[in-house]
Amino acid sequence: MIPFESADPEWVWGDGPQSDIVISTRARLARSLAEYPFPSRCSEQDSNMVVRDVSAASARLGDRFPGLRTISMDRLSQARKQYLLDAHLISYEQTQNRFGTAVLLEPTGALSIMVNEEDHLRIQALKSGLMPQQVWELADWADDVLSESLHYGFSSRYGYLTADVSNVGTGLRVSVLMHLAGLAWKNRVASQLRAAYDLGVSVRGLFGEISRPVGDFYQVSNEATLGLTERDIVQRVSSMAQYLLEEERLARKELLDNQRTRLIEQSRRALEVMSHSRSISAEKAITLMSPLRLGAAIGLVDGCSQRLMNELLAGMRVSAGDDMDAGIERAELLRNKLADIYAG
Numbered sequence: 001m002i003p004f005e006s007a008d009p010e011w012v013w014g015d016g017p018q019s020d021i022v023i024s025t026r027a028r029l030a031r032s033l034a035e036y037p038f039p040s041r042c043s044e045q046d047s048n049m050v051v052r053d054v055s056a057a058s059a060r061l062g063d064r065f066p067g068l069r070t071i072s073m074d075r076l077s078q079a080r081k082q083y084l085l086d087a088h089l090i091s092y093e094q095t096q097n098r099f100g101t102a103v104l105l106e107p108t109g110a111l112s113i114m115v116n117e118e119d120h121l122r123i124q125a126l127k128s129g130l131m132p133q134q135v136w137e138l139a140d141w142a143d144d145v146l147s148e149s150l151h152y153g154f155s156s157r158y159g160y161l162t163a164d165v166s167n168v169g170t171g172l173r174v175s176v177l178m179h180l181a182g183l184a185w186k187n188r189v190a191s192q193l194r195a196a197y198d199l200g201v202s203v204r205g206l207f208g209e210i211s212r213p214v215g216d217f218y219q220v221s222n223e224a225t226l227g228l229t230e231r232d233i234v235q236r237v238s239s240m241a242q243y244l245l246e247e248e249r250l251a252r253k254e255l256l257d258n259q260r261t262r263l264i265e266q267s268r269r270a271l272e273v274m275s276h277s278r279s280i281s282a283e284k285a286i287t288l289m290s291p292l293r294l295g296a297a298i299g300l301v302d303g304c305s306q307r308l309m310n311e312l313l314a315g316m317r318v319s320a321g322d323d324m325d326a327g328i329e330r331a332e333l334l335r336n337k338l339a340d341i342y343a344g
Helices: 044-061 078-086 132-147 181-185 189-198 230-258 260-276 282-297 306-314 324-337
Strands: 022-031 069-072 102-105 111-115 121-128 172-179 201-204 217-222
Touching (some): 044 069, 044 102, 044 111, 044 132, 078 306, 111 132, 189 230, 201 230, 217 230, 260 324, 282 306, 306 324
Antiparallel strands (some): 022 121, 022 172, 172 217
16 A cells, blocks of 8 residues: 555644644755766666665665555556655655656655655655754664665765755755744744845745745755754754744734734635635645634634644645646545634
């Protein structure tokens, strides 16, 4: 059975620390194997051998993650690929029909290893809430285990060698996905994000480099991987996320004290549109989720848990774009999930 056909990944549960604002934290390590060309230059035979080598090396991860499985991307339907992408378990590159692409997944989604993406390996740890130290330690552990069997491309001068120069060095990207709706309502997002850029931290949309912010969802991640230690990167992203978290809490308190009626009205309006739509784009749906999620988090919406909102976020089929069938299915999901929600 393909993971998550009958259950959601762990981050969707929404039970991590600060999960009313911090949806998830991810650590991702980019690694390439010294004996093969980078994936963009690999032959089909070489790509398949990379999958073989990584799968064999991953057997050492089995004691901790006995449910870890290797899944060839060409065996998945487009709908399953879209779900795994929206659930942040694979990248956009993995959804493209390229030979030799695979993903190693375990049932909770806490660990996934993308094979033959931009690099031969993308080792990813993903958790609910604000957990930068924990996800880094998990990804680092998996990296250490795999390196016992795999020979990574490495330079004593530059560090780990990767297909994109932006990942050279540690190859580590730590990302914190946050819902900053309170700051958006108070028109404070721009000033806060300028502070992030000054610290060398980037702020992007739900899907990182390929996206822009939609629905007040922002990914906070490190800009540089070269010239910093892994601990430095974790600390830098953690500090910025904690700062934004505190500012968002202040903004939400001010809104609850001074604009309670407006918040309820916006939540009701969003709920009304989503509950009666027959077809809806992913961007519009995610935008409408923002006031509803905010209202639920501060106690103005009944029956709307963080897990429910995360389930909706993971079911948006963003990569399907404006496909008519996807729009209809998206609207049906919203109507079914939001049937018992009341704002105000």
